[in-house]
Structure formats: C-alpha cells, structure tokens
Amino acid sequence: DLTTHMQSLAKQFQIVNTTEDSAEFIAALDAMRTDAQAASEILPGSLTENSEEVKNYKQGYNDLIAAIDAAAELAKAGKMAEAKVAAEKIAEVRNTNHKQFR
Numbered sequence: 001d002l003t004t005h006m007q008s009l010a011k012q013f014q015i016v017n018t019t020e021d022s023a024e025f026i027a028a029l030d031a032m033r034t035d036a037q038a039a040s041e042i043l044p045g046s047l048t049e050n051s052e053e054v055k056n057y058k059q060g061y062n063d064l065i066a067a068i069d070a071a072a073e074l075a076k077a078g079k080m081a082e083a084k085v086a087a088e089k090i091a092e093v094r095n096t097n098h099k100q101f102r
C-alpha cells in the first residue's frame with residue numbers, strides 16, 4: 001500500500017543521504033525509483049479519482065523520479081560530490097508534495 005512504499009522510500013533515502021559508496025548510492029536510488037512508480041498508482045484517501053488534483057499528485061512522482069535520475073546519472077559518471085548535492089532536490093520534492101497531499 002501507499003504507506004509501505006513511503007516507508008521504503010524513507011529507508012532508501014536514508015542510505016542515499018549517508019553512504020559514500022557509489023554502488024550503494026545508485027542501488028538505493030534504483031529502489032526509490034521503483035517505489036515512486038508503484039506509489040504513483042495509489043491515490044491517498046484525500047483524493048478523488050479523476051479530480052484535477054490527481055494530475056498534480058502524479059506530477060509529484062514525476063518530479064521525484066526526475067530528481068532520482070539526475071542524482072543517479074551523476075553517480076554513474078563518477079561525480080559523487082555532485083550527485084550528493086543533486087540528491088538534496090529529492091527532499092525538496094518530498095516536502096513540497098507532503099504539504100499538498102499528505
């Protein structure tokens with residue numbers, strides 16, 4: 001369910017924020033991408049299907065996935081310092097969307 005995906009996102013994001021190992025960093029981002037995609041298919045109880053808000057909710061996950069991909073790409077290019085900075089955008093996207101939908 002949605003809560004399980006959120007808890008998994010939080011667990012993996014903690015790894016992203018603490019590891020210096022690029023393989024571990026990339027693997028955690030990969031897991032986050034899978035959870036974000038799955039979560040985007042589940043509407044929270046506060047949203048009615050087909051409402052305008054659903055578009056914004058789905059866009060939130062698109063923004064999250066874009067931030068995940070940007071950080072992963074830098075890490076894959078061996079730019080761990082830049083990747084760490086890019087990963088900060090993930091928390092921004094999370095906070096913005098939690099204000100709206102949580």
Ligand code: HEM
Pocket residue numbers: 002003006007009010011013044057058059060061064090091093094097098101102
């Ligand atoms: C890395 C990014 C994110 C993290 C780490 C995260 C983490 C969490 C956590 C820990 C919870 C509380 C779960 C619980 O009750 O145990 C939660 C709830 C929630 N989050 Fe996120 N979140 C993220 C991104 C998002 C995004 C992008 C959206 C929406 C577009 C979103 C929507 C929600 C909603 C609707 C809830 C409450 C619903 C529920 O728990 O059933 N989150 N999130």
